[in-house]
Amino acid sequence: MTFEYYHVMERINMNVFVTGGSGWIDRYVVQVLLEQGHEVLSVDLSPPLSDGHNTRASLTRYM
Numbered sequence: 001m002t003f004e005y006y007h008v009m010e011r012i013n014m015n016v017f018v019t020g021g022s023g024w025i026d027r028y029v030v031q032v033l034l035e036q037g038h039e040v041l042s043v044d045l046s047p048p049l050s051d052g053h054n055t056r057a058s059l060t061r062y063m
Helices: 002-009 024-035
Strands: 015-019 039-044 053-056
Touching: 015 024, 024 039
Parallel strands: 015 039, 039 053
Antiparallel strands: none
């Protein structure tokens, strides 16, 4: 029964918000999420390096 639960969960695509998406680790995370069919919004101060929807922004003024 546990296997069936995870099998169903794999089919659900998510909208994912990634901060620092141009960073070394986050680039890989964004790439994997896109390959799995998820919608990705990547926010970073650096130029985008992935195929997702990228936005250049600083979130510090909102904290």
